[in-house]
Amino acid sequence: MKHTLFTLLAVVALSACSEKPQALESNKYDSSAYTGTGKAFVAKDWKPGDKASWESQLKARSQYGQNDYTRMN
Amino acid sequence: MARMKFVCDAERCIECNGCVTACKNEHEVPWGVNRRRVVTLNDGAPGEKSISVACMHCSDAPCMAVCPVNCFYRTDEGVVLHDKDVCIGCGYCAYACPFGAPQFPSAGTFGVRGKMDKCTFCAGGPEANGSQAEFEKYGRNRLAEGKLPACAEMCSTKALIAGDGDVVADIFRNRVLRRGKGAEVWGWGTAYGSKQAGQPGVAAPEGAKS
Numbered sequence: 001m002k003h004t005l006f007t008l009l010a011v012v013a014l015s016a017c018s019e020k021p022q023a024l025e026s027n028k029y030d031s032s033a034y035t036g037t038g039k040a041f042v043a044k045d046w047k048p049g050d051k052a053s054w055e056s057q058l059k060a061r062s063q064y065g066q067n068d069y070t071r072m073n
Numbered sequence: 074m075a076r077m078k079f080v081c082d083a084e085r086c087i088e089c090n091g092c093v094t095a096c097k098n099e100h101e102v103p104w105g106v107n108r109r110r111v112v113t114l115n116d117g118a119p120g121e122k123s124i125s126v127a128c129m130h131c132s133d134a135p136c137m138a139v140c141p142v143n144c145f146y147r148t149d150e151g152v153v154l155h156d157k158d159v160c161i162g163c164g165y166c167a168y169a170c171p172f173g174a175p176q177f178p179s180a181g182t183f184g185v186r187g188k189m190d191k192c193t194f195c196a197g198g199p200e201a202n203g204s205q206a207e208f209e210k211y212g213r214n215r216l217a218e219g220k221l222p223a224c225a226e227m228c229s230t231k232a233l234i235a236g237d238g239d240v241v242a243d244i245f246r247n248r249v250l251r252r253g254k255g256a257e258v259w260g261w262g263t264a265y266g267s268k269q270a271g272q273p274g275v276a277a278p279e280g281a282k283s
Contacts (some may be wrong), residue, residue, distance in 0.1 A: 028155065031202055057219045062221060
């Protein structure tokens, strides 16, 4: 009985001595771009949260904005 | 979607520095830090070529390999980003980068080197998309707004192309076929691990170090 009590007390008392992990951690859990910003100032023609529509929006924008052969012909 | 990539068409770049200005304005980059810059080869001589240089978001990024605190990460779209809360400003990435992309603000007394800053492909950083914290540390997150990097979108001659690698390669290939020259894509071999377009592969001599 005494032994158990001592063990329990030791566990409680020493819990404060536990060491916090000191490994360098980075927030690598950046939310994906297709989730949007939640703000109104975004390009139209795609739905935030829908990856397929975001991808097609960027592809269309690349073609329209950067390929002058498709824009002019 | 393929990986996000930059292409600078040296046949079209007119050294207007519009990309540099667009980047600085879009992200409110401080004095002394240039995430993008225009380099001119053989400046003043006939046939000079200019190229717009920034982080190329390499497939096998040397900065990621040498960072002692592992502050870099790669997004699903292949954009190499970093966490400024983890960066210790050691500068190893600057030595490792073949494009000179990592920049260090030197606004402090005695030129104290601050956290590394570089092109984010307009994809922000680890903070919440579109948040004030993200803007202050990394600039605008245009990708999350359904837009492409400001430098490429503002390029007056469309020398700088950015976006999905397949689309970008198609646009460039079409140009080269039509004009019949200028197939050299500066930096692609270094950044994306392939032989530069239009240049024959050179076989390394036996016993040579790769």
